[in-house]
Amino acid sequence: MDVEFTRAQRPLVCVLGGTGFVGHHLVNHLTEHGYRVRIPSRRPQRHRELGVLPHVELLEADVHDPQTLSRLVRGCDAAVNLVAILNEERPGDFQRVHVELPRKLVQACQDAGVQRLLHMSALNADPRGDLSRYLTSKGEGEALVHGVQDLEVTSFRPSIIFGLGDHFFNRFAALLRLSPFVLPLACPRSRLAPVYVDDVVGAMIHALEDRRTIGQRYDLCGPHAYTLQQLVEFTAQTIGVKRLVIPLGDGLSRLQARILQHLPGKLFTYDNYRSLQVDGVCRQGFPEIFGIDPQPIEAIVPVYLANQTLRARYDQFRALARHEY
Numbered sequence: 001m002d003v004e005f006t007r008a009q010r011p012l013v014c015v016l017g018g019t020g021f022v023g024h025h026l027v028n029h030l031t032e033h034g035y036r037v038r039i040p041s042r043r044p045q046r047h048r049e050l051g052v053l054p055h056v057e058l059l060e061a062d063v064h065d066p067q068t069l070s071r072l073v074r075g076c077d078a079a080v081n082l083v084a085i086l087n088e089e090r091p092g093d094f095q096r097v098h099v100e101l102p103r104k105l106v107q108a109c110q111d112a113g114v115q116r117l118l119h120m121s122a123l124n125a126d127p128r129g130d131l132s133r134y135l136t137s138k139g140e141g142e143a144l145v146h147g148v149q150d151l152e153v154t155s156f157r158p159s160i161i162f163g164l165g166d167h168f169f170n171r172f173a174a175l176l177r178l179s180p181f182v183l184p185l186a187c188p189r190s191r192l193a194p195v196y197v198d199d200v201v202g203a204m205i206h207a208l209e210d211r212r213t214i215g216q217r218y219d220l221c222g223p224h225a226y227t228l229q230q231l232v233e234f235t236a237q238t239i240g241v242k243r244l245v246i247p248l249g250d251g252l253s254r255l256q257a258r259i260l261q262h263l264p265g266k267l268f269t270y271d272n273y274r275s276l277q278v279d280g281v282c283r284q285g286f287p288e289i290f291g292i293d294p295q296p297i298e299a300i301v302p303v304y305l306a307n308q309t310l311r312a313r314y315d316q317f318r319a320l321a322r323h324e325y
C-alpha cells in the first residue's frame with residue numbers, strides 16, 4: 001500500500017495472538033503496510049518490544065471473556081485470530097482455545113459490526129479427522145468461522161512455519177545442543193514442507209486488501225518437502241554441531257511420546273505423534289493469487305540460526321524451559 005496514512009486514517013486491526021511468533025511478524029508487516037494494530041495479551045509485560053512500536057496498542061486482556069472481546073474488536077476494520085496451543089495443560093483446553101474462542105470472536109465481531117476476519121488454521125486441520133485432537137479442534141474452529149453468515153472470512157492452513165523466533169528450528173537447535181552425542185527422533189519419516197513466516201504474513205496482508213480471498217481457505221507450504229529427519233540433520237549442520245540423529249521406529253516413537261508427555265515441558269506428546277501421522281505437505285504450490293514466490297529453508301534458516309549470539313542461545317534454552325516451543 002503506497003498511500004501515506006495519517007494516524008486517524010490508518011485502518012485498525014485487532015490481532016489475537018499478536019504476541020506470538022507469527023504475531024510478531026504480522027504486526028510488524030501490518031504497521032509497515034499502513035495499519036494500526038491492537039494486540040490483547042495475557043502477559044503484555046513480556047512483550048514490551050511490541051508496545052513501543054508506532055501505531056501499536058498492546059493491552060492486557062482476557063480474550064476468553066465475551067464482553068472484553070467485544071470491546072477489543074469495537075472500532076476495528078478487521079480481526080485476526082492467531083491464538084492456538086500445541087498441547088493441553090488441562091483436558092478441554094483444545095476445545096476452549098481452538099473452538100470456543102473462535103465462536104466468541106465471531107460473535108464479538110457481529111456485535112461490534114466488524115465484517116472482516118482472518119483466521120489462522122493449520123494444514124490437515126479437519127473437524128472429521130481422527131488423528132490428533134490438535135488437528136480436529138483446529139478443523140472445528142475453521143469450519144465454525146466459515147459457517148457464519150455476514151462475516152467475510154479467509155483462513156490460512158500452513159505447514160510448519162519457519163523464520164526468526166520460530167518454534168521448530170529453534171527448538172531442535174536447543175535440543176541438539178543439549179543432547180550429549182545422539183538425538184533419538186520420533187516419526188523421522190514424516191514429511192513436512194516448511195513455509196517462511198514472511199510469506200505467510202504476506203499472504204495475510206494481501207488477503208486484507210483483496211476481496212477475492214473472502215470465503216477462501218488457503219493451504220500454505222514452502223517450495224520443498226523434507227522428512228523430519230532431514231530437517232533435524234539440516235538444523236544440526238546449520239548450527240555446526242555433530243550429533244547422531246537416531247530414527248525411531250513406530251513402536252519406539254509412540255513410547256517416547258507416552259513417556260515425554262508426562263514430563264515437565266511436554267516436549268513431545270501422543271497427540272503430537274498423532275499429528276505427525278499425516279504428511280504436512282501441500283497438494284499444490286503457493287496460491288497464485290498472492291503473487292508470492294515462497295522462500296526455501298536453505299535461503300533463510302542459516303541467517304538466523306547459524307552464528308547465533310550467546311544471548312540468542314540463552315533465549316532459546318529459556319524458551320525451551322518455559323515450554324514456549
Ligand SMILES: NC(=O)c1ccc[n+]([C@@H]2O[C@H](COP(=O)([O-])OP(=O)(O)OC[C@H]3O[C@@H](n4cnc5c(N)ncnc54)[C@H](OP(=O)(O)O)[C@@H]3O)[C@@H](O)[C@H]2O)c1
Pocket residue numbers: 016017018019020021022023040041042043044063081082083084085097120121122123157158159160161162167168
Ligand atoms: N508456528 C507454526 O509452525 C505453525 C504451523 C501451523 C499453524 N500455525 C498456527 O499459527 C498460529 C500462530 O502460531 P504461533 O506459532 O505464532 O503461536 P505462538 O507463538 O504459540 O503464539 C500463540 C499466541 O496465542 C496466545 N495464546 C496462547 N494460548 C492462549 C490461551 N490459552 N488463551 C489466550 N491466548 C493464548 C499467546 O498470547 P499471550 O501469551 O500474549 O496471551 C500467543 O501470542 C496458530 O493458530 C497456530 O496454530 C503455526
